Amino acid sequence: MSAQESAIRKASVRLVPFLCLLYFISYLDRVNIGFAALQMNADVGISAAAYGLGASMFFVGYLLFEVPSNLVMEKVGARRWLARIMITWGLASVAMMFVVGEKSLYAIRFLLGVAEAGFFPAVIVHLSHWFPRANRARVTGLFFIAVPLSSVLGAPVSTALLDYTHGFGGLQGWQWMFLLEGLPAVLIGISCLWYLVDRPAEAKWLTPQEARSLQDVLDREKAETEAQRKYHFLEVFTHPRVVILALVLLLTVSGSYGVGFWMPQIIKLFTTSNMAVGWITSGIYLLSVLGMIGLTRYSDATGQRVAPVAISTAVGGIGFLLCMSHFDSPMIAITGLAIACMGTFSALPVFWTNPSTFLTGTAAAVAIAFINSAAQLSGIAVPWFIGLSREATGGFEMAIGGLGLSLFLASAAILCFKMLGGAAAAAAASRSAKIAP
Template sequence: MVVSADVPAATMRKVTLRLVPFLGLLYFINYLDRVNIGFAAPNGMKVDLGLTETAFGFASGIFFLGYLVLEVPSNLALHKFGARRWIARILLSWGIVATAMAFVPNATVLYILRFALGVAEAGFFPGILLYLTYWFPQHQRARIVALFMTAVPISTALGATVSSLILEYGDGVFGLSGWRFMFLVEGLPAVGLAFVTWFYLTDRPEKAGWLAPAERQWLADELAAEQAKLEKAEHWTVRRALTHPRVLGLALVYGGIVYGLYALGFFLPTIIKGFQEQYGTDFSVVERGLINAVPYVIGAVVMVWWARHGDRTAERAWHVALPAGIGGLAIPVTLYLGNPFAAMVAVTVCAVGVLAALPTFWALPSTFLSGAAAAGGIALINSIGNISGFAAPYVTGWLKDATGTQRAGLWVVGACMVAAAGGVLALQRRARAS
């Protein structure tokens, strides 16, 4: 089939504009519902429910145990039944649980609902990553994943401000305290978007009525040729993808990177509030939310630029290792600095490092996995890696209770990120040697 020269560019422009903003919106809501407990904690929730730092860390992290249990089955189900149906189901489930968080009566029910939220969300993030491989050729994926993942810093930056405003001005609405009203307001959008997703998403390029016939055919042929090339180079079954040392190694690398992401996500609001005692500052709830947003705004810009650079150079491992290593070295010094401005510079460097490493990391599995093997492998990497989502808040909270300071927890964050940087380079050398 002869393809006009302008068909590829026009096709990818349509696909990007159709899918990436919508998927980014879903991830924005997803990530906000996952980490908004970090804003609730220092603004009444810990006092109302009688939570210690360790108990709060456990409540934050138990989400990921539920996530771990069902991640791989959920992604295989998405591959089998189609993204439109499965992602809509996930949205509806997590929206109901996230909304129920507004009415939690005690710590025990909080633990149960956080676990249930993980079960409900299982498969969403790796499912979106898998879905993107159905629509975007490999040489564009780091950039596309970066555009999609800007929802993380945006949800933390904008979400910090929105959550702070809800906390401050929603107190007493419907008879709820501010943190309960925040859970209610931020949980309901997922329920509504479940119905939008059912009608808006298209499972595969072949079914995309919003593309011209020539565009549909070109994209389907391009992706089919890419998958055939991968399968010809090395055949991967689902079983092999779930047990191979290369996949397991990537899971450990991912765990080291997201350890930093979730430690910051859950505890940065508490660290900023602690500036009052450490430096004698006096910030309002809204001002703390705006300060919390700064590292993520800068991180969003750097993340997209760095991913584009990785796609342009076709280099992956160093584009993961360099930012992860720099971010890991920066974070432990945060609480040793003499003023809040210098401390926030160090936090920002860490946040930029984490965010810059993630999109290019997710371009790595699709360089050797496709089809059902990609569904299982990507889910396994995300599932095992997100054990850090449990460990980071729990260990950070436990160390704070044990030592009376955040310093020990941030040293662990730095060590995990530096180890991840070394790990991805070691995997690259091994892959080249084999």
């Protein structure tokens, strides 16, 4: 085993599980409101539309502070900034137990979004500082597994907390859920300060030869990308390929946020048991984990970064349409939801390998933050839209059809991204200029 391979193996073992744990807790604290709503809405008098708006307020705070947060991260380093993010979002998540009505729900969800802003882009940039391109899709996929895994494990835990802590110590089950699922973020956040290292050259757990070998290949890849063209960070806001990627992600995460915040209530239509809701949700997300593993391995093995995203999002769209058209048949509807989740979540880790193919440094950090924050517009609109649709139509069918359409559009948009890359490469060859492919 070469020094570089040894360094990558050590980094994978040390960093990826820990970062997965961070994202696991992050996503659980973001979407556990979906399970809390099974009790909370009735307890404090929150309507379906108000709940949808409350879920959306997280993304208002997230969107406003995403890019500034990532600029600060580039200055202070991922280690310190991730610690700060986790501690503050843990405290905000715990504060959800004090919701007493619609206004307090909106305010605390907004603060949770502000606290978490910058977390995901910081991790993506951090991974690019540790893993060469050839390993990046698989490593990113392993990190992304934390999203569906948070529901595989978190769904039955959250519903169990709702049922078995209800009334204990004078608190409702949903209040205990927010308390017990928010505190781990604070504790893990503190541990980031001593556990994480910003770059291989600073890692004491690598031998000098391993650190030098890995840092050299990362520096060489960065230089190769910048030799094609080095973008100023302000250029990324109008770069056509960055804008297309933002659109692709916006359309794709519409599906993930739709199911993330509303799937427990959709499944509850088919069963009277909160625990059954938890276990069905867990099984659906388990399929998404398997899909992520398979698609990222295929992407790294073939070097394909666009086609897997196009196919996966199209499959997700088919799943949503299957659910919508068979809502009167619980088994088929739930199967459709499972296919939709697998297609949606499997596309995300491969998608995030694309920005680093033509951007580096601060430009890459800002682009990733911009793409991610622009996509959070769907987080603002989708939960609220589903709530309004539910109140207007009395069901979820129209909203689910809309989610399917968004994934079909995402599939078409990522193909446009590939066409733009091909056009840029052709232009570069024709005038012998070094422009990003």
